[in-house]
Each structure stands twice: as C-alpha cells, then as structure tokens.
Amino acid sequence: MLYNGVQIPSLGFGTWQIPNFQTAKCVTTAVKAGYRNFDTAEGYMNEKGLGEGIRRTMGELGVERGELFISTKVWNSHRGYDKTLRAFEESMKKLGLEYLDLYLIHWPAVSRWHDDWREINRSTWRAFEQLYREGRVKAIGVSNFLAHHVRALTEDSEIKPMVNQIEYHPGFGQVESASYCQANGIVVEAWSPLGSGNVLKNKELARIAGKYGKTASQTCIRWLLQKGIVPLPKSTHEKYIIENADVFDFALSDADMLDINAIPYCGGMRFDPDSAWS
Numbered sequence: 002m003l004y005n006g007v008q009i010p011s012l013g014f015g016t017w018q019i020p021n022f023q024t025a026k027c028v029t030t031a032v033k034a035g036y037r038n039f040d041t042a043e044g045y046m047n048e049k050g051l052g053e054g055i056r057r058t059m060g061e062l063g064v065e066r067g068e069l070f071i072s073t074k075v076w077n078s079h080r081g082y083d084k085t086l087r088a089f090e091e092s093m094k095k096l097g098l099e100y101l102d103l104y105l106i107h108w109p110a111v112s113r114w115h116d117d118w119r120e121i122n123r124s125t126w127r128a129f130e131q132l133y134r135e136g137r138v139k140a141i142g143v144s145n146f147l148a149h150h151v152r153a154l155t156e157d158s159e160i161k162p163m164v165n166q167i168e169y170h171p172g173f174g175q176v177e178s179a180s181y182c183q184a185n186g187i188v189v190e191a192w193s194p195l196g197s198g199n200v201l202k203n204k205e206l207a208r209i210a211g212k213y214g215k216t217a218s219q220t221c222i223r224w225l226l227q228k229g230i231v232p233l234p235k236s237t238h239e240k241y242i243i244e245n246a247d248v249f250d251f252a253l254s255d256a257d258m259l260d261i262n263a264i265p266y267c268g269g270m271r272f273d274p275d276s277a278w279s
C-alpha cells in the first residue's frame with residue numbers, strides 16, 4: 002500500500018519496447034494471467050495501445066477500472082510546470098482514461114546538465130502536486146531518483162513522492178536508493194527486473210531456481226517481491242507473461258536471498274541517473 006492509502010498491486014507489467022500495435026494484446030494476456038498493474042511512459046509511444054488494452058479488458062473480461070493500476074511518466078523534454086501539465090493531458094488523451102493511478106517523473110534533472118536542476122525538478126513536481134490535489138491522479142512519484150535527488154525534491158515540497166521506480170535486478174540493485182525510499186515510506190518499483198532478459202543466463206540464479214522447481218525469471222521476480230519491491234517484468238510472449246506471474250506459491254530462503262544479493266553484475270543497463278540523461 003502507498004503511504005496515502007492507495008493500494009498498489011505487488012506485481013506489475015512493463016511495456017517498454019512493446020510496439021503500440023502489439024500492446025493491447027499483451028495487456029489483455031497479462032490481465033488474464035493475473036496482472037493488475039501496468040507501466041508505460043510518454044516515451045514508450047504505446048500509451049494508446051495500453052488504453053485500448055484496458056478498455057478491451059473491461060469490456061471482454063469484465064475487469065473493473067478500480068481493480069487496475071495504470072502508470073505513465075512525463076519525459077525529460079516536458080519537465081517544468083506548464084509543459085508537464087500539457088504532457089499529462091496528452092498522455093491522458095492517448096490512454097483514454099478518466100484518471101491515472103500513478104504519474105512519475107521519468108528521470109531527474111541533474112547537476113551535470115543543469116545548474117538549476119533542483120528548481121526544474123520542483124517545478125515539475127508542483128504540476129504533479131496540482132494534478133494529485135485535483136484528483137486527476139491517485140498517486141505521484143519519481144523514477145530514477147537517487148537518494149539525494151529525492152531529498153532535494155522533498156525539502157520544500159508539500160507532498161512527498163509515493164513511489165520511486167529504479168533499475169533493480171540481480172547483479173545490480175540500487176540498494177542505497179531503495180533503502181532510503183523504503184525508510185521514508187516511498188514504495189520502490191524495479192525496472193528491468195530481469196536485467197532486460199540478460200541476467201537469466203546467470204548460473205547461480207539457475208542453480209537457486211532449480212532448488213524450487215522455478216525458472217530464473219520467476220526467481221528474480223520472487224527475490225524482488227520478498228524485498229518489498231514491486232517488479233515490472235515485460236514480455237510479449239504469452240508463455241513468459243504467464244510464467245512471470247506464477248511467483249506466489251514459493252518463498253526463497255534467507256540464505257538464497259543473500260546468495261542472489263551477492264551475484265555480481267551480469268547484464269542490464271546499469272544507468273547512472275546522475276549522468277545518463279540531460
């Protein structure tokens with residue numbers, strides 16, 4: 002649950018790199034498999050497809066809008082109060098939704114590229130606070146914020162972020178950011194929970210997965226769930242979509258959790274938010 006009382010489903014479905022024309026089909030497949038939390042972004046160019054998938058789900062599968070949790074993000078070129086408000090309206094038009102569950106700042110403005118990075122982030126955030134107060138979004142948050150970015154944002158803002166979505170998978174956990182957020186009541190979501198598929202070849206992960214009769218992918222997802230982090234696996238294959246949701250019938254032991262924590266970098270983007278994007 003988010004600190005404002007909004008329920009966030011513990012497992013999400015990622016849609017980055019799913020072409021718009023394929024997104025609605027993936028969404029309905031995912032809803033049938035049990036997912037209720039869907040992540041997109043202005044930059045993924047598939048908000049229309051996601052909205053279409055949600056409408057099909059509600060029509061054909063009888064799922065209520067209130068059971069679904071839909072997130073999108075404002076892209077870097079639309080930071081700042083006015084541009085953010087406009088970008089939000091554009092996203093909502095594409096999604097075709099009456100309200101959004103979660104709106105995220107996709108990447109922080111950072112000191113490497115902007116002398117006034119704090120003011121840029123605060124100005125974007127002021128638009129987020131307004132959308133939240135108006136009830137257009139049920140929750141607001143950030144993505145790719147390191148602890149010092151979150152601290153700077155919250156110093157003189159009225160509403161604290163409810164979520165921080167960061168890269169987190171075996172071999173690359175942003176432990177400091179995650180711990181800071183969790184200690185401050187901010188829910189952490191893991192992007193690229195499978196390291197974009199690259200960590201699945203890791204032998205240690207396969208060894209641990211084998212002990213439970215599960216796949217490496219299910220083991221990554223379970224490891225995150227047990228850390229209280231919301232994983233957002235993406236797939237375009239029905240088999241994988243179903244497999245990735247079948248993670249609630251086993252529990253990794255403390256020793257196996259520690260062994261997965263110790264896996265060295267073995268794939269994934271490993272972006273540094275302090276320099277990745279201007």
Ligand SMILES: NC(=O)c1ccc[n+]([C@@H]2O[C@H](COP(=O)([O-])OP(=O)(O)OC[C@H]3O[C@@H](n4cnc5c(N)ncnc54)[C@H](OP(=O)(O)O)[C@@H]3O)[C@@H](O)[C@H]2O)c1
Nearest residue numbers: 015016017192193194195196197198218234235236237238
């Ligand atoms: N906030 C941000 O800046 C940010 C950045 C990146 C991602 N994200 C979010 O996080 C989501 C997930 O990240 P991601 O898309 O990078 O990658 P991911 O979920 O870590 O991995 C997806 C890749 O793994 C493959 N895969 C999925 N399940 C599998 C399974 N059970 N067995 C074998 N292969 C499997 C997929 O293949 P197929 O698709 O071919 O089935 C795809 O190539 C994104 O979709 C997006 O919503 C956010």
